[in-house]
Amino acid sequence: MASSLTKDSASTPGSEKTFFGHPRGLATLFLTEMWERFSYYGMRALLPLYLIAPGGLGMSPATATAIYSVYLSLVYLLAMPGGWFGDRVWGPRKTVAVAGAIIMLGHLTLALPSEGTFFAGLGLVALGSGLLKANISTMVGQLYDGPDDPRRDGGFTLFYVGINLGAFAAPLIIGTVGENVNWHLGFALAALGMALGLAQFLIGTRHLSPASSFVPKPLSAAEKASTLRKGLIWLIVAVVVYGGLVASGTYTLNWALVPITLAGLIIPVMVLARIKRDKELTSAEQSKVSGYIWFFVAAALFWMIYDQGGSTLAIFGESSTNTVILGFDFPVSWYQSVNPVIVMALAPVVAWIWLALNRRGKEPSTVVKFASGLFLIGVSFFVFLIPLTMAGDGAKVAAWWMVAIYFVQTVGELCLSPVGLSITTKMAPVKYGSQMMGVWFLAVTAGDCTTGLLSLAGVDLNKTGIVGLQAALAVFAGIALWMYRKRVKELMGTVN
Structure with a gap:
């Protein structure tokens, strides 16, 4: 899953160290993010299933995939204005509090049994998530004494654990209730999760850095x-x-979906073009921006395939997998817990591998890590072709095929996503230091909007030919990036 937005901020360290050696405010933000991710991923696990279910909205898989993709793209598209709002209007602390209330209201709206209010609820959750995503991680950074504080990386690691704990538990609880009891009760549980997160955030704000209450660059009159x-x-x-x-x-619904989809493709191009044309940038910064475009395109292609884990793969899991293991029949939404549990298991291992290789002078470059992630996401869809072909005559395939696909995708994510956040901060021009983190999330927007546009055009993403084409495209792009690694490294300048 895409990591939360981070950026360096001037900070005031907490006065106490009561949360695994970190400032006490980290516990507040850890739990806030955990409950917010619980509500978000629980709703997300139900969304495509509810859209296609006869007892839900009864839509076609193509329409459900389009709505799901556009929704995800909106969350990440709104992260950039969300960060701007925290920087220029309310400050991070107030923005997060308001965002939590909007998210809770959105889930409550989703819980109403009405198609009209359902889409209003999706919009509210997307808006609240965009406001929260950019600002809560800023407050994590503000707990520490600047970017050189030795506890800083460990703090963000703990924070990332909170993200994955919420994402892991959500499908197991919200998914089970939504699928087996009542869809709208499941959405209501998501609202309850956000309510708990908001309540403990408000109670624990006294432990946050005072800097989180200030507006860094307030708007003039x-x-x-x-x-x-x-x-x-x-x-x-x-x-x-x-x-x-x-x-x-x-x-019709397309009057809403198509403009959003096109905007999600056009806005990232416009933002990058504006930065690239800025004559105030030095020649070295211009070169880094040119190199960053390679990473941006690679990331967009990666997320285009990766985020189908909650739509294309989820719909395949609902229709074509055997969800009985050792006599236990589990809800389809439980598949969405596979990724976070693998992330929590493998992230320390991957970090250890990079450190071990670094000590021997053999750690892969950023370009190679990116190429590996892109290659692996393509391989995951080649793996997907096997159960997709086996299920062609209506047969049900084993659940382990889904686990295998998610496993390969998660290894690819660990090669690309954390590295992408790091390289964005390193290659950002000084003038665009904060904005470039928003640009990174626009890669997710571009990828999801590509999926949405294909679905709106009537392309069946569960067809073997389309899956194979996407797999081949990603593998080819990964190999191409590896072949041009020296050229990209030249553009990166002193950045490794």
């Missing part, structure tokens, strides 16, 4: 007026356009 005016103009345009479509009876 003129900027506030300009921002409000532009926002109102766009709101009026949207109301007029979509109000007219509804009034004329021509509105």
Whole structure:
């Protein structure tokens, strides 16, 4: 899964060390993120299944995949303005509190048995997640005495454990209730999870750094007026356009999905082009931006396939896998717990391997790690072709095929995702130090929007030909990146 947004911040260390040797405020943020991820991944595990279920919205797999992909892309697309809002308007602490309330309201809206309110609920959860994602990790950084504090990396590691604990438990609890009892009760449990996270965040705010309450770069009066005016103009345009479509009876779901999908593809290109054209950048920074584009494209392709683990693979699991092991019939949503448990098991192992190779002077370069991640995500879909072919005549395949696919994908994630966060901070021009973390998440947006666009175009992503094509594309791209590694390293300059 994509890691949470991190960025360096001026910080004030906590006065106590009561959470595994770390400032006490880390416990507050750890639990907040754990419960937020519990609510998010629990809802996400149910989403594609609810969309296609006869007792749910009864949609086609293609439409369900499109909605799922657009929803994920929105979460990451909104992370950049979410970070801007924390920096310029409310400050991280207040923004996270408001975000938690919006997420809780979104899940409660999803729990209402109405198709109209369902999509409003998705929008609220996406908005709240975007606001929270950028700011909660900033507050983790603020607990430490600057980027050189020796406890800092360990603090973020513990924080990442909280993410995966929530992601692991959510499908087991929310998925079981949603599938076996009532879909909307499952969504309500997600709201309860966020409520618990918000409550303990508000109780524990006294342990956070005072810096989390300050607005780093507040908007001037003129900027506030300009921002409000532009926002109102766009709101009026949207109301007029979509109000007219509804009034004329021509509105369909695609009128919402297609613009969002196209925006998710266009905005990342525009942002990168704007940074690349900035004449204030030095020649070295320009070179690094050119090198970063290679990583951005590779990441977009990676997430395009990886995030289908919750849509294409989940739908295949629902229709074509045998969910009985040793006489126990488990809910399909439980497959979504495989990734986080593998992450928690393998992350320390992979980190140890990199350190061991580094001591011997044999640690792979960033480019090679990226190429490996891209190659492995392609291999995972080649593995997917085997059960997909076996199930072609309507047969049910063993659950272990799904586990094998998720295992290969997770190893690929550990090669690419943490490295991507690190290389983004290293290659960011000074002028765009904070914004580049948002750019990294736009790679997720671009990948998910590509999946959404294919689904909206009527492409069946569960067909062997399409799966094979995506697998071959990723493997070929991974090999190409490895072949051009020297050229990319030249563009990276002094960054390794």
